[in-house]
Amino acid sequence: MLFVVGAVASLVGDHSHVVTGTTVYFTDAVPFVWSSPVWFPVLVALATASLAELRLHLPRPRTDVTVRQGVAGVAAVLGIYVATALVHTAPAVPATVLIIAMAAITWCALGDGPSVICGALAAVIGPIVEIVLAQADVFAYHEASDGLFGVGPWLVPLYFAFGVVVALLAEIAVRRRSGVGRAA
Structure with missing residues (x-):
């Protein structure tokens, strides 16, 4: 399920980048899903699943997290x-401080x-992957927002x-699967 959430959310965000000119793809070698090359939602989905798995191997997964918090996190x-x-x-400093x-x-x-x-x-890993892809001319960011x-x-x-939100979603998924915190 987290794989699908990651893929679908990535398509919404990437579409926003494409339609505003934030990102431009230079490839047509693969099919596109909406505004994204098919590999993009797959990469984000794999990152989502991998981070979720990592969170479950870290100490003290919370058992009091709720679906409502998960929806807030995705939003x-x-x-x-x-x-x-x-x-x-926008100028890089105020835009970055806002984010x-x-x-x-x-x-x-x-x-x-x-x-x-x-x-x-x-x-760390996400921007590095994007930097490598941008340097390989797979896509480019708008010149006003390519300072990294x-x-x-x-x-x-x-x-x-x-x-952070993927970690939360992993905790919710495990809690729901195990039945912890469910009302009778």
Whole structure:
């Protein structure tokens, strides 16, 4: 289920980037799903599943998390993702500070200590993958938002929020599967 959530959410965010000109793809070698090459939602879905699995191997998965919190988390990450599309031509510092603030609020409201690990890994690995792909001319970010080695500097906090929320979703999935906290 988390694989599907990651894929679908990625398509919404990436479509926002494409229609605003934040991102331009230079390939037609593969089929597209909506505005994204088919590999894009697959990569995000795999990252989602991998981070969720990591969270379950970290200490103290929470048992009091709710589906309502999960919905809020997905909405927060989608909102942050779409905000990056809307601010892509804004000056880098205020745009990045806005996304950092939104990511911090997401962590403070929905995260915990172990989710920081998932967020930090996503914040490092995600932008590195995008930098490599941008340098390989698979896609490009708008010139006003390519200040981090060819990608948006606000990707770091966006990916951080993504990792925090995936950790939360993993906890919810395990709780629901095991029946912990279910009403009789």
